[in-house]
């Protein structure tokens with residue numbers, strides 16, 4: 001059976017809450033139509049400012065165009081009166097941050113290069129080729145496909161931007177992962193702010209920088225420029241070089257140094273980084289797509305299609321879940337000629353013609369954008385192609401025959417309100433099923449706020465500073481440009497004695513002791529950054545002119561999405 005109409009909440013059976021953000025909730029759910037497990041992301045409309053609305057719309061527009069082995073698939077997007085829903089491919093291995101925690105904050109270099117960095121680079125090359133910037137690289141947004149760690153997937157495109165449609169001019173992302181040129185940009189409070197400023201702007205190379213940060217964090221245990229205050233972190237990002245522990249290999253040091261080239265113009269692209277000797281050393285050569293093969297990048301760049309089919313186990317292929325392929329038409333911002341709604345000119349245009357009308361036009365424009373988005377999203381979820389058909393056939397389930405009441409049969413739980421009405425498009429369609437005790441997700445903010453943990457966090461920061469001072473401050477300069485990487489590629493890698501796993505380096509733990517290195521992950525104080533919620537945009541005014549650094553440390557909260565949430 002195919003899903004003929006638009007998707008709605010009743011198509012999903014909610015299980016446990018996976019995450020609670022400022023404006024979003026994430027549930028593990030099962031699609032009643034196909035039986036597929038999904039991650040259902042709910043944005044609470046009441047918490048969304050005009051800017052947030054714009055970003056949600058952009059997230060859906062961009063994510064719905066992505067189909068890649070290393071990117072979480074967006075299956076559907078729809079809305080009711082109170083929520084916007086994203087049905088996402090469920091990653092049962094959790095996120096990379098949790099994986100790091102499970103491994104004491106370190107992963108082996110080989111694993112980092114082969115299982116994480118290379119797949120991320122493939123996904124980013126694919127994104128960049130389409131003109132998209134991800135802008136939100138961090139372990140929390142990289143999901144694992146299973147216990148074998150075989151297939152990481154990028155998630156969360158809430159900050160992504162289509163550079164073919166708009167110029168990136170905003171300080172967006174997670175501070176520890178921001179490139180210098182991003183840090184130099186101002187924040188913003190409405191979609192078109194600063195777009196007219198020709199001197200502002202950055203490119204996809206901000207994602208290459210973030211990959212360098214990611215590599216460092218996964219290998220060393222913390223981001224290279226993380227400091228106690230935001231001011232210090234900004235300064236580190238802008239002017240300092242990372243400190244490298246002596247035990248990390250020369251190649252990984254060179255890779256990270258190359259990605260962390262301060263000048264965006266001299267920084268290697270993600271395609272260049274795929275050719276870095278560190279990647280080539282740890283990843284089978286056949287997995288690397290030709291650098292200039294556009295089709296290779298656009299489809300599944302991580303595997304050569306032909307050889308992949310040859311080695312693929314047919315049984316495994318049969319078990320692969322079907323994809324219900326839904327395209328969401330949310331091309332709202334560009335306007336709708338046929339719409340009867342009042343359209344307001346973009347604020348900067350109005351401001352140009354009459355400065356005093358500028359502010360008024362911003363509000364009018366924001367209002368009309370919200371209205372247009374809302375009405376269009378409600379009407380626009382369109383099913384194009386549906387593999388659910390086969391899934392439903394095989395299960396013998398007939399979705400049309402299924403009474404709505406039955407599909408909605410969810411027990412009411414004490415403390416979890418559920419409305420009796422199920423009229424389409426109302427909050428009444430939203431329900432929160434009971435959670436088993438052992439599945440109750442504790443609020444990340446609440447779970448780490450005890451005084452003991454706060455004190456431990458401070459102690460851990462001090463420890464980290466002491467460690468940083470003792471690290472090898474030398475920064476590898478070789479391979480710091482695309483040209484240098486290419487020159488280096490294929491050449492015999494000269495291992496620094498004692499630095500490479502292959503040269504019989506001492507086990508990591510022993511080296512840590514030797515160098516007085518005590519992973520922050522050994523301390524229970526390391527908190528999940530999602531829990532740090534003090535850094536909302538609302539509390540950090542956008543800088544004007546020269547950068548002014550705020551004096552307090554905010555957590556690793558993604559910027560520019562939390563404004564007014």
Ligand SMILES: Nc1ncnc2c1ncn2[C@@H]1O[C@H](COP(=O)(O)OP(=O)(O)OP(=O)(O)O)[C@@H](O)[C@H]1O
Pocket residue numbers: 018019021022023024026039041072088089090091092094095140141143155156158530557558561
């Ligand atoms: N498809 C998925 N499958 C399994 N878990 C997921 C999935 N998507 C997200 N998660 C989990 O939920 C967390 C938050 O997801 P996501 O980053 O999309 O939410 P968010 O509201 O955008 O968060 P933030 O604003 O903090 O970036 C992730 O770190 C991950 O642990």
